[in-house]
Amino acid sequence: xxxxxxxxxxxxxxxxxxxxxxxxxxxxxxxxxxxxxxxxxxxxxxxxxxxxxxxxxxxxxxxxxxxxxxxxxxxxxxxxxxxxxxxxxxxxxxxxxxxxxxxxxxxxxxxxxxxxxxxxxxxxxxxxxxxxxxxxxxxxxxxxxxxxxxxxxxxxxxxxxxxxxxxxxxxxxxxxxxxxxxxxxxxxxxxxxxxxxxxxxxxxxxxxxxxxxxxxxxxxxx
Numbered sequence: 342x343x344x345x346x347x348x349x350x351x352x353x354x355x356x357x358x359x360x361x362x363x364x365x366x367x368x369x370x371x372x373x374x375x376x377x378x379x380x381x382x383x384x385x386x387x388x389x390x391x392x393x394x395x396x397x398x399x400x401x402x403x404x405x406x407x408x409x410x411x412x413x414x415x416x417x418x419x420x421x422x423x424x425x426x427x428x429x430x431x432x433x434x435x436x437x438x439x440x441x442x443x444x445x446x447x448x449x450x451x452x453x454x455x456x457x458x459x460x461x462x463x464x465x466x467x468x469x470x471x472x473x474x475x476x477x478x479x480x481x482x483x484x485x486x487x488x489x490x491x492x493x494x495x496x497x498x499x500x501x502x503x504x505x506x507x508x509x510x511x512x513x514x515x516x517x518x519x520x521x522x523x524x525x526x527x528x529x530x531x532x533x534x535x536x537x538x539x540x541x542x543x544x545x546x547x548x549x550x551x552x553x554x555x556x557x558x559x560x561x562x563x
Contacts, residue, residue, distance in 0.1 A: 377460040378470035379411060380545070386453045387414060388538045390442050390496030409541040411467040421465035424458040433457065445502035475547035477554040481563040482512055486555050489548045490515065493538055504539075512562040519560045525553060 377383060387408045407413040415421075418428025432441040433454050440448065449457075460466075480486070490498075490509050497503065499510035508514045509524075518524040526534035528544050536543075543549065555561075 376463055376466075376468070377456055378468045379460060379466060380469045382456050383460045384411070384414075385492035386449065386457065386496075388496075388541045389491075389493050390446065390449060390453075392497075392539055392541050396442075415465055415467075419461055419465050422462065424461040427461050430454075430458055430461060442496070445500070446496065447500045475550055477547075477551050480551050480555045480558070482515075482555065482561060483563065485551050486515070487512075489544065489552065493544055493548075497539070516560055516562075519556055525549075525556060528552065 391408045406417050408417065414429070418430075418432075420427045424430045432439055433449055435441075442448070494509050498505070498507045503509075507518070509518070515524065523534055525531075527537040528549055530536045530543055538544070
């Protein structure tokens with residue numbers, strides 16, 4: 342299977358704003374309408390799926406590779422503007438021993454792989470996309486909290502072999518760690534708690550505030 346074919350296969354339909362035009366000579370052009378944001382869209386994928394204990398965090402640096410920041414990610418096989426030649430992309434769509442993440446962790450989803458490929462194709466820029474406001478007035482589990490956990494935590498803490506035997510894929514499981522204080526304590530990097538994401542920076546302040554408000558309102562399954 343060619344890299345071009347793999348990219349098409351893995352590109353999720355939900356990645357709106359990107360148009361692929363294939364010419365007769367099979368040269369593709371990517372028209373960027375909605376650029377991928379590194380901080381919001383790309384970094385959480387690596388933090389959640391590649392920085393587990395013993396992997397590519399700042400402490401363990403498996404095979405000398407760290408994937409916890411823009412600088413460490415782009416220095417490990419990213420060719421800006423050309424996802425096809427980027428080693429970082431190739432290992433995500435590979436098979437066997439070359440595939441990353443390795444078992445027992447799950448392969449990245451088609452949408453996640455597509456997001457990374459588009460980010461590289463768009464120049465692999467260190468965009469932050471910071472918002473000037475943080476609205477926590479309508480936080481819910483389904484629309485606010487779970488998407489944050491899915492992006493930044495559940496590459497490790499879900500699936501058949503969740504790290505530390507901590508599964509954050511359901512409301513019932515999340516509620517357990519709300520009740521003992523460890524969910525907020527960990528993401529807020531409070532003293533006495535294991536800092537999460539493991540070996541990486543804290544979640545964005547607005548995401549932490551949103552989870553804090555959801556907890557304050559009773560951590561409802563809403």
